[in-house]
Amino acid sequence: MYEYIHGRLIERNPAYAVVDNNGIGYLIHISINTYGKLRQDEECTLYTHLVVREDDMQIYGFADSDERELFRQLISVSGVGVNTARIILSSLSPAELRGAIAGGDAPLLQRIKGIGAKTAQRIIIDLKGKVSKELISYEKTGVLHNTGKDEALSGLIILGFPKMLAEKALGKIIETEGPGLTVEQLIKHALKIL
Numbered sequence: 001m002y003e004y005i006h007g008r009l010i011e012r013n014p015a016y017a018v019v020d021n022n023g024i025g026y027l028i029h030i031s032i033n034t035y036g037k038l039r040q041d042e043e044c045t046l047y048t049h050l051v052v053r054e055d056d057m058q059i060y061g062f063a064d065s066d067e068r069e070l071f072r073q074l075i076s077v078s079g080v081g082v083n084t085a086r087i088i089l090s091s092l093s094p095a096e097l098r099g100a101i102a103g104g105d106a107p108l109l110q111r112i113k114g115i116g117a118k119t120a121q122r123i124i125i126d127l128k129g130k131v132s133k134e135l136i137s138y139e140k141t142g143v144l145h146n147t148g149k150d151e152a153l154s155g156l157i158i159l160g161f162p163k164m165l166a167e168k169a170l171g172k173i174i175e176t177e178g179p180g181l182t183v184e185q186l187i188k189h190a191l192k193i194l
Contacts, residue, residue, distance in 0.1 A: 001050045002048045002050055002059065003047070003048065004045050004046060004047045004048055005019050005021055005026050005028065005045070005046050005048055005059070005061065006019075006021065006043070006044070006045040006046075006158065007019040007020045007021035007022070007026075007043070007044070008020045008041065008042070008043055008044075009038055009039065009040055009041060009042055009043075009044045010025060010041075011040075012030075012035060012038050012040060013035070014030075014032055014035050014090075015029065015030070016028060016029050016030060017030050017034075017035070017038060017044075017046065017061065019044065019046060019061075026059060027059070028046055028048065028059045028060065028061035029058055029059065029060045029061065029082075029086065030046070030060070030061050030062070030086075031062065031067065031071075031086050031089040031090040032089075032090035032091075033063065033067060033089060033090065033093055033094070034046070034061065034062050034063040034067065037063040038063070045154055045158065046061030046062060046063065047061065047062045047063075047064060047065045047067075047068040048060065048061050048062075048068070049061075049062075049068055049071060049072060051082050058082070060082060060086065062089075063151075064150040064151065064154065065150070065154075066094055066150055067089060067094050070089060070094050070097060070098070071085050071086070071089060073127050073130060073131075074088060074089075074123065074127075076126070077119075077122055077123050077126045077127065078122060078126075079118075079119050079122060080119065080122075080123065084114055084115070084119075087112060087113055087114055088109075088112055088115070091111075091112045091113075092108075092112070096108075098131045101123060101124055101127050101128055101131045102128060102131050104124050104128070105124075106120040106121055106124060107120075109123060109124070148179075148181065148182065148183045148186060149170050149174060149186065151183045152170055152183050152186035152187050152190065153166055153167060153170055155183070155187050156169075156170075156187060156190055156194070161190075161194055165194065166190065166194070169189075169190045169193045169194055170186060170190055172193065173186060173189045173190060173193070174186075177189065
């Protein structure tokens with residue numbers, strides 16, 4: 001229902017963030033990875049997933065759409081709920097989690113609180129095909145560990161550029177300039193191309 005919420009970060013802690021958007025404060029549950037990317041009193045964008053239950057509605061937020069996609073894949077696995085998925089994403093970065101699933105590293109997943117042998121195996125079996133395809137896609141474009149590119153892409157989309165066009169521009173910039181550019185530099189270079 002909600003793709004993202006953009007606004008000023010009012011409060012943050014490792015479990016949730018409060019984002020003020022046009023005078024409405026949204027309490028958004030976050031992972032530790034997302035918490036590490038947020039800065040108090042700054043404008044931020046959190047990609048969201050709405051969970052509706054009989055007696056409750058909760059919003060889960062992520063610093064980038066990649067982490068949200070992993071969250072959605074995790075909660076599709078039988079026996080993995082939203083809180084377990086958030087703990088997994090708090091314990092491992094998206095790249096580490098993809099590597100563990102693609103490599104069948106059940107012991108790494110079992111080190112996470114609340115993940116037993118059966119759940120770890122179920123996650124690997126259910127998601128290995130999806131994650132392997134994503135890893136191949138990331139390796140081809142050379143952006144597996146480039147969160148700066150994701151942030152720059154989000155910024156360009158917010159500015160109104162089509163996602164595909166912005167991705168191509170950022171891919172060209174990283175290919176020619178190298179992966180060491182900041183988010184601001186990526187956006188400035190992209191604006192010149194677009």
